Amino acid sequence: MNYLTNFMPMKDRGLIFDIRRYAVHDGPGIRTTVFFKGCPLHCLWCHNPEGITPGIQKAVRQRKLNGRSYSYEEEIGRWLSSAQVMEELLKDQLFYEESGGGVTFSGGEPLSQSAFLLKMLSETRRFGLHTAVDTSGFADADIFQAVASLTHCLLFDLKTTDQDKHMEYTGVDTEQIVNNLKSLPPDGPDLFVRIPVIPGINASVGEMMAIGQLLCTLDARVKRVDLLPYHRLGRQKYACLGQKYPGDFGQLCGHDMKEFEKVFTNAGFAVKTGG
Numbered sequence: 001m002n003y004l005t006n007f008m009p010m011k012d013r014g015l016i017f018d019i020r021r022y023a024v025h026d027g028p029g030i031r032t033t034v035f036f037k038g039c040p041l042h043c044l045w046c047h048n049p050e051g052i053t054p055g056i057q058k059a060v061r062q063r064k065l066n067g068r069s070y071s072y073e074e075e076i077g078r079w080l081s082s083a084q085v086m087e088e089l090l091k092d093q094l095f096y097e098e099s100g101g102g103v104t105f106s107g108g109e110p111l112s113q114s115a116f117l118l119k120m121l122s123e124t125r126r127f128g129l130h131t132a133v134d135t136s137g138f139a140d141a142d143i144f145q146a147v148a149s150l151t152h153c154l155l156f157d158l159k160t161t162d163q164d165k166h167m168e169y170t171g172v173d174t175e176q177i178v179n180n181l182k183s184l185p186p187d188g189p190d191l192f193v194r195i196p197v198i199p200g201i202n203a204s205v206g207e208m209m210a211i212g213q214l215l216c217t218l219d220a221r222v223k224r225v226d227l228l229p230y231h232r233l234g235r236q237k238y239a240c241l242g243q244k245y246p247g248d249f250g251q252l253c254g255h256d257m258k259e260f261e262k263v264f265t266n267a268g269f270a271v272k273t274g275g
Contacts, residue, residue: 014116025275027132029101037077039109042171044247047234051108059240102130111139121150137177144180153190160202161210184220194226199250208263224270
């Protein structure tokens with residue numbers, strides 16, 4: 001089935017599954033993060049499974065009241081206009097200004113709803129808001145470049161440079177992702193490279209060195225490398241969606257994370273672990 005079957009995003013309407021205020025891990029300062037629904041990747045460690053399917057879903061939630069548990073059904077995803085989203089974003093404009101924060105568009109994969117994303121970037125720019133886009137980089141080159149030209153900051157999720165591993169664990173190859181990353185110019189958006197560190201997949205010095213070597217070839221301004229240790233916080237979400245948790249990759253060792261940090265600091269990059 002084609003990825004976009006039954007999914008027709010429009011320029012002034014987007015399918016959003018959450019708008020989270022006071023976010024502090026989605027770019028600089030205090031931010032509001034808008035989560036777009038739909039993602040062409042199916043990463044086995046994804047902690048936002050509700051963002052993968054490009055359509056409205058049903059989830060079964062549990063609630064306790066007076067010592068008794070109740071189940072109720074909830075729809076995940078709602079179609080919003082740019083005006084509706086902007087109404088939410090502007091509520092915290094003062095916090096953005098005071099903290100050096102702004103708005104982050106995340107997902108899912110926001111570039112999968114490119115027309116609406118570009119509309120939102122234009123609108124936020126009109127109001128002088130700082131923007132960040134959290135992306136896997138898996139998109140047509142013209143779409144990626146259009147988005148990069150309108151945002152102040154890219155949070156670029158990079159899993160591995162190994163083509164076979166990337167295909168096995170995310171469902172897509174790396175060519176388009178790497179080409180888009182390499183296309184970023186030195187005067188383009190600030191680039192934060194976010195690496196989910198997954199035991200048994202990329203949690204090795206060799207994998208990190210391969211990513212570091214790729215980053216050293218870029219023209220873009222790499223502001224920081226963020227190492228994001230694997231966690232299991234998304235397990236309950238899968239259960240609510242009636243889905244099986246796709247994989248448990250085990251625990252990371254703190255010593256290993258220090259070694260991974262050294263790979264990037266030795267290559268001249270600022271590094272942050274966690275968040």
